Amino acid sequence: MSIDIAVVPVAGLGTRLLPATKSQPKEMLPVGRKPVAQHVVEELAQSGIRRLLFVTGKGKQSIENHFDIDGDLITYLRESGREQELSELDFERQDVEYFYTRQRRQLGLGHAVLCTAPLIGKQPFVVALGDSIIGINAQSDIVARMIDEFERSRADVVVAFQEVPRQDVSRYGIAQPRGAVDDVFELERLVEKPAVEEAPSHLAVAARYVFSPEIFNQLAVTPPGKGGEIQLTDAIQLVLGAGGKGVGVRLRANERRFDVGNFGSYFQAFVEFALADPQYGDSLHAYLAQRLETR
Ligand code: UTP
Numbered sequence: 001m002s003i004d005i006a007v008v009p010v011a012g013l014g015t016r017l018l019p020a021t022k023s024q025p026k027e028m029l030p031v032g033r034k035p036v037a038q039h040v041v042e043e044l045a046q047s048g049i050r051r052l053l054f055v056t057g058k059g060k061q062s063i064e065n066h067f068d069i070d071g072d073l074i075t076y077l078r079e080s081g082r083e084q085e086l087s088e089l090d091f092e093r094q095d096v097e098y099f100y101t102r103q104r105r106q107l108g109l110g111h112a113v114l115c116t117a118p119l120i121g122k123q124p125f126v127v128a129l130g131d132s133i134i135g136i137n138a139q140s141d142i143v144a145r146m147i148d149e150f151e152r153s154r155a156d157v158v159v160a161f162q163e164v165p166r167q168d169v170s171r172y173g174i175a176q177p178r179g180a181v182d183d184v185f186e187l188e189r190l191v192e193k194p195a196v197e198e199a200p201s202h203l204a205v206a207a208r209y210v211f212s213p214e215i216f217n218q219l220a221v222t223p224p225g226k227g228g229e230i231q232l233t234d235a236i237q238l239v240l241g242a243g244g245k246g247v248g249v250r251l252r253a254n255e256r257r258f259d260v261g262n263f264g265s266y267f268q269a270f271v272e273f274a275l276a277d278p279q280y281g282d283s284l285h286a287y288l289a290q291r292l293e294t295r
Pocket of ligand 1 (some may be wrong): 014017103
């Protein structure tokens with residue numbers, strides 16, 4: 001059976017988005033009409049994921065509530081003839097199962113993934129960051145392509161990459177490819193936030209991964225890195241350093257990554273999704289054009 005389980009870490013504190021995230025998770029901030037987490041789930045479902053394991057934490061209950069089936073709301077909308085609004089709840093009936101575990105201490109993304117080891121066991125799995133959307137309106141099948149590549153090349157790690165401008169490389173984990181870079185390439189190692197002149201490529205890690213369970217062995221021995229946190233990138237590095245096979249898959253031009261981890265890219269994400277809205281996109285476009293002329 002092909003990989004159908006994804007770990008979605010959503011336990012981070014989101015301090016870069018304060019005060020918006022003081023009492024609500026950043027993964028529940030709206031981007032267009034839907035919260036970030038719903039965009040992520042719809043994208044994963046589109047790629048064949050059927051089991052979603054969220055790693056949650058303090059103050060994140062609204063994520064669980066969002067994916068529950070709300071019988072009272074459905075009855076109310078049905079009885080008051082609000083068919084349009086009722087259809088907005090169709091996502092509750094997606095063909096996926098939800099599971100939740102908690103990261104009891106905020107020890108970083110790598111630690112959040114490690115918390116799932118007893119549940120994932122010995123099967124390969126996807127990791128999709130709960131604060132990052134790939135492509136507009138779940139059109140991306142990047143995770144399906146990564147799973148295909150994982151199985152075809154018998155990889156230990158597959159990482160999604162996006163091309164970023166040269167001056168931005170020092171904000172990301174950057175790929176050092178082995179050999180030629182095409183849509184799919186062999187990954188020699190990852191370089192965390194390199195200086196512009198030292199970056200081995202312009203390919204930045206893009207929030208989606210496929211792992212063999214070997215990642216858990218390496219996470220368990222990964223020393224705390226920056227900020228005292230266990231970094232997922234460090235564990236990937238250990239897998240590759242121990243002779244594990246790494247593969248990179250590039251995002252396509254229409255698969256932009258929207259990182260809802262800071263206000264700059266959150267604002268951009270919201271505008272892009274609002275402009276793509278079938279009902280309000282055109283009028284927003286006209287408004288913005290006029291607004292920018294008079295700026
Ligand atoms: P970030 O690296 O942006 O960390 O998380 P953060 O703690 O949420 O944000 P800041 O730096 O305080 O603003 C990337 C993804 O990993 C999850 C987050 O919820 C987010 O979806 N994460 C991060 C965890 O699940 N646990 C952690 O300890 C850290």
